[in-house]
Amino acid sequence: EDKVVQSPLSLVVHEGDTVTLNCSYEVTNFRSLLWYKQEKKAPTFLFMLTSSGIEKKSGRLSSILDKKELFSILNITATQTGDSAVYLCAVPRSGGSNYKLTFGKGTLLTVNP
Amino acid sequence: NAGVTQTPKFQVLKTGQSMTLQCAQDMNHEYMSWYRQDPGMGLRLIHYSVGAGITDQGEVPNGYNVSRSTTEDFPLRLLSAAPSQTSVYFCASSNTGTPDTFGSGTRLTVV
Numbered sequence: 001e002d003k004v005v006q007s008p009l010s011l012v013v014h015e016g017d018t019v020t021l022n023c024s025y026e027v028t029n030f031r032s033l034l035w036y037k038q039e040k041k042a043p044t045f046l047f048m049l050t051s052s053g054i055e056k057k058s059g060r061l062s063s064i065l066d067k068k069e070l071f072s073i074l075n076i077t078a079t080q081t082g083d084s085a086v087y088l089c090a091v092p093r094s095g096g097s098n099y100k101l102t103f104g105k106g107t108l109l110t111v112n113p
Numbered sequence: 114n115a116g117v118t119q120t121p122k123f124q125v126l127k128t129g130q131s132m133t134l135q136c137a138q139d140m141n142h143e144y145m146s147w148y149r150q151d152p153g154m155g156l157r158l159i160h161y162s163v164g165a166g167i168t169d170q171g172e173v174p175n176g177y178n179v180s181r182s183t184t185e186d187f188p189l190r191l192l193s194a195a196p197s198q199t200s201v202y203f204c205a206s207s208n209t210g211t212p213d214t215f216g217s218g219t220r221l222t223v224v
Contacts, residue, residue, distance in 0.1 A: 099144050099207070103155035106155060
């Protein structure tokens with residue numbers, strides 16, 4: 001059975017801190033891993049990772065994939081209160097297409113001023 | 114450009130009632146999907162569509178029907194609402210298959 005496990009489940013930091021969010025996965029025929037940010041409403045797409053060791057970067061956010069150890073990390077540097085959200089990790093299901101995703105339960109990040 | 118629009122935003126149903134959650138996108142995306150989000154469960158795929166006239170089941174399809182008569186619209190029908198269908202429902206679309214644009218959600222309560 002496909003599995004996506006995120007850790008920690010929740011995290012509280014102060015503005016300016018750097019945080020690392022973890023996502024480990026078990027899926028056969030791995031194709032990609034996706035990160036989303038969910039504030040009060042809809043998830044927004046952050047990154048799609050397909051290759052091991054290649055960092056994806058967008059401003060203060062970056063992510064890297066380790067296909068050998070079956071995990072990904074999402075780093076946020078110089079956190080701001082606007083980074084407070086649930087961060088979701090997902091992988092396409094075994095034997096399914098890219099739109100059949102298995103999601104982790106998410107990490108709730110709270111950034112205090 | 115509105116993106117993905119879901120209506121209604123909130124709905125309360127009685128057990129056994131039926132209703133349709135609406136989803137429309139204006140980006141000419143081929144792929145559309147419906148997810149439900151429950152506390153502690155993450156997002157789970159209900160149904161999806163790879164184009165007009167083509168739909169298939171996701172992970173938790175029971176109790177829901179979909180159709181895709183146009184590229185723009187992908188309504189989700191609850192046939193006979195049950196308390197277990199109390200959830201937040203998200204519609205998503207993309208052109209790559211990987212959902213990259215979500216609607217703002219419909220919070221459904223079944224009493």
